[in-house]
Amino acid sequence: MLESKTGILFVAGIGFFVFAFVANVAVPVAMYKDQPEKTAEEMINSNILYQFTELSKRYPQSFEQAFGAANEENCAKALRLGRQLYIGEGCWHCHSQFVRPVSNESLRYGPVADTAEYQNELQRPVMFGTRRVGPDLSRQGGRHGNDWHAVHFFRPQTLVPESPMPEYPWFFAGSPDKPTRRGLALITYVQWLGSWLDSYPYYEELDSIKSEGY
Ligand code: HEC
Numbered sequence: 001m002l003e004s005k006t007g008i009l010f011v012a013g014i015g016f017f018v019f020a021f022v023a024n025v026a027v028p029v030a031m032y033k034d035q036p037e038k039t040a041e042e043m044i045n046s047n048i049l050y051q052f053t054e055l056s057k058r059y060p061q062s063f064e065q066a067f068g069a070a071n072e073e074n075c076a077k078a079l080r081l082g083r084q085l086y087i088g089e090g091c092w093h094c095h096s097q098f099v100r101p102v103s104n105e106s107l108r109y110g111p112v113a114d115t116a117e118y119q120n121e122l123q124r125p126v127m128f129g130t131r132r133v134g135p136d137l138s139r140q141g142g143r144h145g146n147d148w149h150a151v152h153f154f155r156p157q158t159l160v161p162e163s164p165m166p167e168y169p170w171f172f173a174g175s176p177d178k179p180t181r182r183g184l185a186l187i188t189y190v191q192w193l194g195s196w197l198d199s200y201p202y203y204e205e206l207d208s209i210k211s212e213g214y
Pocket of ligand 1: 086089090091093094095137156165
């Protein structure tokens with residue numbers, strides 16, 4: 001078999017496949033087998049609860065209809081739905097969720113991605129994305145207010161005139177100040193991205209808010 005070029009390529013092909021399987025599956029599984037996968041509820045923190053509560057105050061009627069109260073249970077529901085929409089709408093065709101340790105990416109996006117961040121239900125499968133038509137979103141939370149996201153999803157060009165991002169009017173009842181359950185869920189999801197890090201933009205302000213009982 002190794003006398004011909006085709007034979008060598010065939011053996012090498014199988015060899016690389018086995019190597020990729022060991023490096024990408026077997027080694028990570030062995031490394032993280034003791035670290036339990038967190039649920040959506042366990043991934044809720046004061047940063048995302050702050051945003052979820054803010055949504056309930058900014059859009060009281062829509063929020064009441066969609067989720068009722070701004071508590072942890074409903075926040076987890078919103079996150080699960082938001083993630084499904086992120087997948088279903090193909091957001092990952094244009095956005096990555098992985099800050100690489102090259103090209104000074106951390107200057108633009110924030111801390112380089114860490115393996116442990118992906119060990120939870122809301123990252124299964126991980127939305128690494130395939131290309132970056134738009135910016136990386138893994139540290140998106142807290143960078144813009146909820147109302148910014150609402151207007152941006154309704155019609156991105158209102159805020160960024162040259163934006164190639166599509167409009168998502170079906171997440172609203174006719175106007176950007178009337179987000180539906182889906183619209184609210186998607187906003188919650190993008191505000192959640194990176195909310196587990198100390199670098200979350202509203203973090204310091206939150207200390208005072210937390211003491212007021214959010
Ligand atoms: C055709 C490619 C494309 C698709 C599909 C797309 N986006 Fe974007 N997105 C962009 C581009 C380009 C930008 C930068 C310009 C802008 O802000 O509109 C952007 C910006 C954003 C921003 C603001 C980022 C920042 O830091 O200012 C968010 C949040 C976002 N997109 C979320 C989403 C979500 C969620 C979806 C799916 C519902 C989605 N995008 C679908 C291309 C896309």
